[in-house]
Amino acid sequence: MQIKFKVAKYEDSETIGSLVVDLTNEICELTKAQHFDINLNSTIERCRELISDGHYAAIIGEYQNKPVAVVTFTETYALYAGGKIGVIQEFYVSPELRASGVGSTLIEQVKKYGKQHDWSCIELCTPPLPEFERTLNFYQKNGLIPVGGRKMRQALA
Structure with missing residues (x-):
């Protein structure tokens, strides 16, 4: 199976938004809880803003010219991690391609991107367990590797 990966551009915001909505819907369905207040149009618009402002990046995986995977991330800084780090915000592989190696290759793409941008590490939060x-x-x-803690949030708006 030949998956083509590319660093996303502004023009890919609709694709990114669609895959991220699929991800959040899946999390909500499996946990039977509404963790996110998200809709496609506002997600696409927010993606456009974040990419154009340089605050957000993504890598998209395509199979036969159809988007099947996405990872979104941002660059930030942490003293405990030695400086510049990458934080994966969303990671999604279409259900029919899971366990096919697409996800592992997508992680490798992020590592490659991070090395090119001098990140000391990558971090992410997993969806709710179990x-x-x-x-x-x-x-x-x-x-x-797990480093402890749980993701916590308080809305400010």
Whole structure:
């Protein structure tokens, strides 16, 4: 199976938005909770803004010219991690291609991008467990290790 990966551009915002909405819908369905207030149009518009402002990047995987995977990330800084790091915000592979190696190759694409941008590491938060135990195992198999804690949030708007 030949998956073509590319660093996304502004013009790819609709593709990114669509895949991210698929991801968030899947998380909500599996956990039977509405973790996100998200819709396609506002997600696409937000993606356009973040990419054009240089605050957000993505890599898209395509199979037979159809988008099947996406990883979004941002660059930030952390003293505990030695400086510049990459934080994966969203990571999604179409269900029919899971366990085919697409996700592992997508992680490798992020690592390559990070090395080119002098990141000291990459970090991410997993979706809620136990529903996503398989996701946690996938990340560990691909070299990411748990460092403790849980993602926490408080809306400011």
